[in-house]
Amino acid sequence: MSYKIIVDSCGELFDDMKADGRFQSVPLELEVDGYHVVDDESFDQLEFIRRVKESRHSPKSSCPSPQRYVEAYLGEAEHVYVVTLSSKLSGSYNSAELAKKLYLEEHRAKQIHVFDSCSASIGETLIAEKIQESEEAGKSFEEVVAETEKYIKDQQTFFVLETLETLRKNGRLSNLKAWVAGALNIKPVMGATPEGTICQLGQARGMTKALDYMVNEIVKRTKECEKKILSIAHCNCPERAKQVKEKLEKLAKFKDIRIVDTAGVSTMYANNGGVIVAV
Structure with missing residues (x-):
């Protein structure tokens, strides 16, 4: 067939x-301050990141x-x-x-x-x-x-964001919590619930420690790694994604690990520097 x-x-x-x-x-489709984008091969990631960073309002998707x-x-x-x-x-x-x-x-x-x-x-x-x-x-x-x-x-999703700004602008995080996290350089380690909502798995000070926390959680929560394909999506940070891959390879033997840059919607939520992992 x-x-x-x-x-x-x-x-x-x-x-x-x-x-x-x-x-x-x-x-x-994406929109920020009247700038409309179709999330297809024409998507300009760097231009979109720039506009989101400069905007006081939340980017939206339809x-x-x-x-x-x-x-x-x-x-x-x-x-x-x-x-x-x-x-x-x-x-x-x-x-x-x-x-x-x-x-x-x-x-x-x-x-x-x-x-x-x-x-x-x-x-x-x-x-x-x-x-x-x-x-x-x-x-x-x-x-x-x-x-x-x-x-x-059985699938699990994990992610760490460089900035909480988009979540704050979308009303998913209070201004105070976002400010405190930013001031103290706290990076939440997030995941998906079985129902498909977002949950916090932990947090660490600084991106390096947060990524280490995420890597350890992935290995701890994944059974029979050698039978699993793991993929990493990154928002404009290929070296960071490569480091996550190398850390995972040191701790567990996966069937394969692949890396890809984020498209439009994932770029909107992950923001510049965000890393998403699924296995």
């Missing part, structure tokens, strides 16, 4: 995925419309899989589900499943790769869905 894997643009795609016609990214998803469902593929960022953080999942309903009212010749990643960024990427692995192994549509849903339940 032919298949297509659709990922909303909060999920970073590796170059080999971009070159594979079976993968498609559906873009969200999820893809159902129509965008309907258009993505078109084509010859008989199995269509969609991976969206956590439904607790965005309306992308609901939009994709509504599009599925609308599409199947007119076209009934294919199977479509929408996955709530309960994650974001590189977490979505790993889920998309899991779907492809199952499809390439010759599994049925139902088996691919079941295996991927299990993978999502």
Whole structure:
């Protein structure tokens, strides 16, 4: 059976995925002080970071419309899989589900499943790769869905941010807490709950100690590392991502570790210097 894997643009795609016609990214849109950006190949990360830093207001994102998803469902593929960022953080999942309903009212010749990643960024990427692995192994549509849903339940996401400004501007953190954290150079180590919300796992003074804390948490919480693929997304800090990779390799043997730069939505939330890890 032919298949297509659709990922909303909060999920970073590796170059080999971009070159594979079976993968498609559906873009969200970003806005800061009237500056509108479509989160696709035209996204200018450095320009967006500059505008966010200079703005007093919170940057905003809007999820893809159902129509965008309907258009993505078109084509010859008989199995269509969609991976969206956590439904607790965005309306992308609901939009994709509504599009599925609308599409199947007119076209009934294919199977479509929408996955709530309960994650974001590189977490979505790993889920998309899991779907492809199952499809390439010759599994049925139902088996691919079941295996991927299990993978999502077992997946873990971690991140450390250089700055709390975007969280503060979005009202997710009080001004006082953000100021104290900034003044004392406190870096929270964050993660995703099984339901797909954000939680704090710990904190440390300074980015180096915070990354060390995150690395130790990853190794402590990950079972059978040698069977797991781990991926790192970084916002404009490739050397920092490389250091995280090297620290992980010293403590555990993963099946593979890959690094990618953040696209638009992840850049908005991670901000300059942020590091996101999923396994």
